[in-house]
Amino acid sequence: MDSEKDSMYLLLISVHGLIRGHDLELGRDADTGGQTKYVVDLARALAERDDVARVDLVTRRVVGPDVSDDYAQPVEVLSEKARIVRIDAGPEEYLAKEKLWDHLDTFMDNLLNWLNGQQRMPDLVHSHYADAGYVGVRLSNLIGTPLIHTGHSLGRDKRQRLLAKGMEQEEINLRYNMDRRVDAEEEVLANADLVITSTHNEIEEQYALYNHYRPDSMVVISPGTDLSQFHPPGPDDTDPEFGQTIARFLEEPRKPMVLALSRPDERKNILTLIEAYGESPELQERANLMIIAGTRDDIREMDRGPQTVLKEILLLIDLYDLYGKVAIPKQHRPEEVQEIYRLAANSRGVFINPALTEPFGLTLLEAAASGLPLVATENGGPVDIIGNCNNGLLIDPLDKEAMVEAMLSILGDLECWQRFSLNGMEKVREQYSWQAHARAYMSRIKLLPRGYKPILEAQPSKRPMRYRDRAVFTDLDQNLLGNLEGLQQFNELVKDNRKCGTFGIATGRRLDSALSVIKRYAIPRPDVLITSLGTAIHYGQKLTADDFWTEHIDHLWKPLSVRRLLDELPGLKPQKKSEQSRFKIAYHYDESEAPSVEEINDLLHKRDITCNVIHAFGQYLDIVPVRASKGQALRYVAQRWGIPLENILVAGGSGADEDMMRGNTMAVVVANRHHEELSQLVEQERIYFAEQAHALGIIEALKHYDFFESCELPDSGGS
Numbered sequence: 001m002d003s004e005k006d007s008m009y010l011l012l013i014s015v016h017g018l019i020r021g022h023d024l025e026l027g028r029d030a031d032t033g034g035q036t037k038y039v040v041d042l043a044r045a046l047a048e049r050d051d052v053a054r055v056d057l058v059t060r061r062v063v064g065p066d067v068s069d070d071y072a073q074p075v076e077v078l079s080e081k082a083r084i085v086r087i088d089a090g091p092e093e094y095l096a097k098e099k100l101w102d103h104l105d106t107f108m109d110n111l112l113n114w115l116n117g118q119q120r121m122p123d124l125v126h127s128h129y130a131d132a133g134y135v136g137v138r139l140s141n142l143i144g145t146p147l148i149h150t151g152h153s154l155g156r157d158k159r160q161r162l163l164a165k166g167m168e169q170e171e172i173n174l175r176y177n178m179d180r181r182v183d184a185e186e187e188v189l190a191n192a193d194l195v196i197t198s199t200h201n202e203i204e205e206q207y208a209l210y211n212h213y214r215p216d217s218m219v220v221i222s223p224g225t226d227l228s229q230f231h232p233p234g235p236d237d238t239d240p241e242f243g244q245t246i247a248r249f250l251e252e253p254r255k256p257m258v259l260a261l262s263r264p265d266e267r268k269n270i271l272t273l274i275e276a277y278g279e280s281p282e283l284q285e286r287a288n289l290m291i292i293a294g295t296r297d298d299i300r301e302m303d304r305g306p307q308t309v310l311k312e313i314l315l316l317i318d319l320y321d322l323y324g325k326v327a328i329p330k331q332h333r334p335e336e337v338q339e340i341y342r343l344a345a346n347s348r349g350v351f352i353n354p355a356l357t358e359p360f361g362l363t364l365l366e367a368a369a370s371g372l373p374l375v376a377t378e379n380g381g382p383v384d385i386i387g388n389c390n391n392g393l394l395i396d397p398l399d400k401e402a403m404v405e406a407m408l409s410i411l412g413d414l415e416c417w418q419r420f421s422l423n424g425m426e427k428v429r430e431q432y433s434w435q436a437h438a439r440a441y442m443s444r445i446k447l448l449p450r451g452y453k454p455i456l457e458a459q460p461s462k463r464p465m466r467y468r469d470r471a472v473f474t475d476l477d478q479n480l481l482g483n484l485e486g487l488q489q490f491n492e493l494v495k496d497n498r499k500c501g502t503f504g505i506a507t508g509r510r511l512d513s514a515l516s517v518i519k520r521y522a523i524p525r526p527d528v529l530i531t532s533l534g535t536a537i538h539y540g541q542k543l544t545a546d547d548f549w550t551e552h553i554d555h556l557w558k559p560l561s562v563r564r565l566l567d568e569l570p571g572l573k574p575q576k577k578s579e580q581s582r583f584k585i586a587y588h589y590d591e592s593e594a595p596s597v598e599e600i601n602d603l604l605h606k607r608d609i610t611c612n613v614i615h616a617f618g619q620y621l622d623i624v625p626v627r628a629s630k631g632q633a634l635r636y637v638a639q640r641w642g643i644p645l646e647n648i649l650v651a652g653g654s655g656a657d658e659d660m661m662r663g664n665t666m667a668v669v670v671a672n673r674h675h676e677e678l679s680q681l682v683e684q685e686r687i688y689f690a691e692q693a694h695a696l697g698i699i700e701a702l703k704h705y706d707f708f709e710s711c712e713l714p715d716s717g718g719s
Contacts, residue, residue, distance in 0.1 A: 007053040008445075010046055011115075011122035013132040013139075014039040015089075015107060016097035019059045020070045021078045023334050027263045027294030029303065031097050034362050035152045038223055039128055040078070042441075045224060045434035047082035051442055054081050056122075058111060060100070061086035064093040087111050098177045100131055102684065105663035108135045109645050112142070112635070113664075124148055124445065126196075130155060130181045133188030141627045142635055144552060146193040146448050151202075153359055155181040156209040161267075161357075186212050186601075190610040191626060193448050196221050196441070198360035199381040206359075211605030219444050222384070224434030225365040229338045232371035232425055233346040240346075242332070242339045250288050251324035256411055257349035258283075259372070261292040261340065261363050264306040264313075269354045269377075269397050271312050276400035278320025283404050286411050287349060291328045292340060341370035348417055350375055350410050354397045358382055365432050368392075368424030373417055375406045388431055391424030470711050471502035471643050473528075473634060473660070474651035474698060476509060476517055478672055486695035487521060493699065494524050497708045502643065504528035506630045508622065508656055510581050511536060511543070528641075533614060533624050533656055534633035535583035549636060553583060553628040556610040562623050565607055570594060572621065583628060589621040597621070616654040631659025647711055651698045661687055666705050666713070670697025686713065 017031040018024075021040060025032050043057040057078070062071040070076070071094075076084040087110045090103030100107075115121060126148040127136030133149050140147035155178055162172050172178050189195065189212035196219060197203050203218050247253040258277070262268040270291060277289050291313065296302060299310050317326050332340065344351065344367075351367035353376040360381035364374055368385075374392025376382035386392050393406040410417055430436070472494070474480055480487055494503050505526045507514050514531050517523070529538045535553060537546040562585050566572055571594025575586040595603070597615045604611060604623075612629055614622045630652075638645055645664040652661050653669045661667035666686055672693035688704050690697035705711065 007051050008123040009054045009120055010052060010056075010124060010126065012039055012043055012055065012057045012126045012128065013059075013111075013136055014057065014128040015060050015104070015131045015135065016095075016100060016129070017059070018062065018067060018071055018094065019057070019084060020068070021076055021084060026334060026337075029096070030263070030265070030305070033263060034360075035128060038152075038362070040084075041224060041226060041434055042437070043082045043084075044078055045438040046441065047079050048435070049438055049442060052081065056083050056085050058085045058087055060107065061088050062092070062094045067094050085114065087114060097129070097131055098175070101134075101177050101180050104131060104134050105138075105659070108138050109635075109664035111135065111139065112639075113644070115143075116639070121145070124448075126150070127188065128152060130184045130188070133192075134184040137184075137188055137191045138632070141191070142632060142639075147188070147191055148194045148196060148445070149188050149192040150196045151185065151207075154206045154209070155185055157206045160209075186210060186605060189214065190605060192217065194219065194444065196444075198222055199384045201380050201383060202359060211602050212608070212610075214608070220384075221437055221440045221444065222432055223360060223362055223365070224437035225362070225369050225428055225432050227369055227429060227433055230341060230366045230369040231338075232369075232421075233342040240339045240343050242336050243343050245329050245332075246290060246327045246343070249324070249327035249329070252288070255347065256287040257344040257347045258287050258289045258407055259292070259340065259344040259349060259351050259367070260290070260354070261337070261351075261367075262353070262355070264293040264309040266305065266309055267356050268309075269356050270309065271316060272397065272400060273352060273354045273403065274313060274316045274320070274322075274326070276403045277326075278316060278322055279400065280404045280408075283408060284322070284325055286408060289322070289326045290340075290344065291326065292332060292337075293328065295331045297330070337366070338370070341367050341372060345371040345421070348411075348414075350392075350407055350417075352403075352407065353377055353382060354395070354403060355379070356397055361385055365428055369428045369432075371421045371425055373410050373420035373424065375403070375410065385432075389424050389427035391420045391427065469643065470500065470647040470649075470707065471504055471528075471638075471641075472649045472651070472698075472702075472707070473504040473506050473530075475653070475657060476505060476507045476514060478694070479651045479653065479670060479698065480523065480695050481517070481521065482672060482694035483696055484521075486692075486699065487523070490695040490699055491522065491524055493702065493708075498524075501708065502527045502641070504530065504634075504637070506530040506534065506634060506650075506652075506657075506660065508533045508584075508616070508620075510578060510584075511538065513578055515543075528637050530630060530633045530637070532581045532584040533622055533628065534630040535581060535624050535628045537633055537637060549633070550583075552636075553625040555625065555627050557583065557625040558609055558611075559583075559585060561607065561609050562604070562611060565603060565609070566600070566623070569600070569603075575620075583625055585623040587621045587623075589615065589619055591618060594621075614656050616656045622656070629659050630657060631662070634660050634665070649701060649705060649707055651701065666701075666707075668698060668701030668704075670694060670701075672697070 017036045019036045024037055039057055043055045046052050047055045074086050087107055089107035121143050124146045125136045125140045127133045128150050129152050136147050159172055159178055189210055200220055203215055207213050260273055277283055299307055351372040351374050353361055353364055355377050358377050358380040364376055364382055364385050368391050377397040378394040386394055395402050395406050503526050511531045525541055537549045571590040572587045575588055579586040601613050610626045612624050612626055648665045650660045650665045650667045668688045668690050670690045670693055688701050690700045692700050
């Protein structure tokens with residue numbers, strides 16, 4: 001490339017887990033596994049290319065006595081052009097991914113604040129897993145750049161497996177926040193320009209469960225392997241250090257090794273492997289079994305899932321009296337993993353992955369690159385790997401006899417072992433290196449449709465705000481209206497503080513209807529008027545229309561298709577013409593006759609219609625473009641005018657207002673609007689539930705936040 005401007009700035013988002021550039025704590029918990037290694041390796045590999053100017057891997061910043069200080073560093077350099085950037089969101093301490101959902105809007109707002117301080121906006125956003133997809137959809141919609149997504153694992157697939165195990169639907173949702181996860185996955189599939197998967201199985205069997213399944217927007221690009229780390233044994237590997245750790249478990253440490261390496265997770269099916277080994281005297285005679293199942297200090301202090309698996313492993317070793325034949329070390333350092341593979345390869349052993357299902361199987365590539373033949377589950381990614389490399393055998397993971405037969409057939413045939421070993425090393429280098437992955441990645445990215453117009457770079461320069469460093473935005477109707485005395489007091493407050501505070505209205509009404517109400521009740525003319533549920537923005541006394549916003553939200557909008565589908569449904573009656581607009585399709589909603597909102601969303605998704613469905617007060621249903629909502633319009637205005645979201649007070653109270661109220665804005669729900677649609681926001685730190693109704697509730701919130709003075713949360717250190 002001739003200059004940095006000609007090459008791409010790539011933003012990768014991976015919210016959960018503990019991510020750093022060295023000594024990854026793989027297996028520490030369910031969130032710190034293969035995905036954390038994948039995203040770090042991907043960032044490094046992409047940054048090596050000439051057509052990439054910069055790669056930022058964004059994750060959540062974590063501070064606490066139980067984690068390394070590394071995770072508290074705002075920025076960590078990976079290489080000359082790659083960094084890990086850590087963004088604050090929610091409590092400082094480490095949280096499991098299931099507990100992060102309420103903090104993702106804050107993550108998005110803080111990430112946008114950080115991006116505003118950079119020299120350029122990213123050329124594309126690549127989200128990893130559903131939580132990052134939630135953030136990625138909103139960020140890419142706001143800044144107008146393509147969205148790439150990698151799921152890593154999928155909620156619908158997990159829900160099916162948990163139901164099959166006998167877990168109740170309600171318990172699944174409570175424990176895993178499954179409804180929110182699946183909704184986020186549907187949303188990201190509807191919005192993503194490209195979905196990158198590891199295997200064809202992932203596309204055909206897992207993504208096919210989704211309403212927004214679009215195989216033409218999906219591509220298989222297998223993860224890479226670091227060949228500088230994972231390579232066959234050399235002259236110095238005849239007696240590696242880790243061999244001494246293993247030798248203390250074994251009576252005959254020189255025998256070939258059957259190596260299994262995974263988290264202590266029931267789905268990894270290690271227990272069946274031990275049963276198969278324990279029931280085969282011939283396999284015990286031929287080989288030792290080495291199980292690397294994460295690290296542990298005290299099994300009693302582990303989470304219930306891994307604790308149960310490890311206890312069962314130890315009980316089975318005792319049941320089959322496998323002492324001296326099975327090695328299961330408590331600890332290993334991350335850098336010792338490559339040594340473990342070479343130790344097994346040097347013994348002319350095999351690597352086995354007996355998982356019930358394996359989305360991809362990165363350990364298979366690492367083992368193959370180290371010269372180990374493979375025995376692996378026939379369910380998932382190993383089908384592609386072994387099919388491409390011809391370096392092992394596929395098995396039914398529930399068939400113990402077939403598992404034993406496959407291992408013995410390789411261990412007992414030197415010619416077969418050598419052929420599988422050489423094939424694996426050669427094909428991994430050709431097809432599964434990180435350089436090959438990055439090459440395929442960039443080739444596919446360059447095929448995406450051109451013409452994207454980054455909204456925050458293409459817009460006019462920000463309006464000079466002088467001393468206006470804060471803003472109040474409120475809905476009309478039941479927020480401002482309903483108490484004339486309170487409205488008069490609010491109007492006076494707005495007028496008295498106009499020099500420091502911007503006044504905005506965000507309403508579902510059309511422009512003409514909103515202006516009529518504003519005039520009738522002598523409400524001050526707002527500086528910003530967001531109408532028709534965020535589909536139109538006007539500024540100042542002259543009501544100057546924001547044409548760029550109009551162009552921006554037209555993305556993927558199919559109003560005729562929406563009307564054709566929904567007009568036929570029972571319980572939906574179009575509202576009067578004065579409530580309809582170019583970008584807003586409005587219905588009266590009769591829940592006793594109409595399909596549920598979830599079913600309506602499903603119908604739209606199945607017809608490949610990408611939009612926002614907004615249900616308010618149990619009786620209104622509005623359809624707007626996917627890039628339009630009150631919250632997205634508010635954030636766009638905040639960007640244009642340079643007002644920090646932390647200095648914006650939002651008054652709302654229905655489902656239509658929720659995305660304005662989540663994240664970094666200060667918010668109030670006035671007493672008459674304590675509606676069940678916002679009941680899930682009660683514990684949110686930045687949302688105040690007022691005791692008074694209508695405009696008096698907004699005035700109460702202005703005092704609560706000391707809005708026209710310190711403008712901050714009570715008892716906080718600042719806004």
